[in-house]
Amino acid sequence: MSRIETAIGAVEARSRAELVAVLAPRASEYRGTGLALSALLALLAGILAWYLLPWADGGDVLLAELVVFPLTLALLELTPLGDRLTLRPLKAEAAARLARASFLDLGLAGTPERNAVLFFVSLAEHHVEIIADVAIHSRVGTAAWQRIVDAFAADVRSGRLEEGFAVAIAAIGDRLAEQFPADGERRNEISNRFIVLA
Incomplete structure (x- = not known):
């Protein structure tokens, strides 16, 4: 967890955006x-x-x-x-619903520049999603996020969950630094804590 939180801090030092990583053991009880x-x-x-x-x-x-x-x-x-x-579409829907709820609950939709990003992983459903607020999503686009998700999934399949998280967060950080580079001292609006849902 500390390695991932350090990676999030490094990302946010290079950009004005906010990044939150969430790990859910499961999205629903089905x-x-x-x-x-x-x-x-x-x-x-x-x-x-x-x-x-x-x-x-x-x-x-x-x-x-x-x-x-x-x-x-x-x-x-x-x-x-x-x-x-449980049917795969039901599991995917439950995980996507939890990801969107987490995005809203964590206040990522309320940043001043609308440039917050959620990196969401649900283990039981094998679901990975990057949700970006409108300002950053309009500049980066779905294809770039999907490449990061695909690389993370490959790392997880190879048994490298922690490394996959760190690499994915760094890749997200590269997109954020390109589009919203740091411009001097920034205020950290949302905690860099790696969130594991109960």
Whole structure:
């Protein structure tokens, strides 16, 4: 964390922009996945009990459903299986929503020059995003941010999470220094602390 905070401080010493890095272990609990799949499997267990057991009555069908539902729900909620079975677009949407909420909650949309940047990583969803306020985004553009995200993802796949963070922050800093170079003494409006969401 201290290496990343030092990298953020170095970036901000070279530019007038604000940079914040956020790491989220996960963006959501995805309770809907567990509930939906558990209900579906319980219904299927009831149908199978009714179809495969000729002596089954309504009580047996209900018993099968009542056994399968909590067992499946516990399996999906208490193991990584629920996350793996959650559709990728749902995970991407949850991570993007958390990134935007973090951008607003941290006050990055309120800087005087509208030149703040959020580097957001959500581990469970494998989601990386750079959100830049309007002034910096209009000057840098989506393609430049995406190249930084792609390089970071390659570092993470190679097992270099900390190094990837430092390299990505330095690359963001290069864009910020180009577009909003430091012009003497600057006031640090937002903390350089590396934020890990609980």
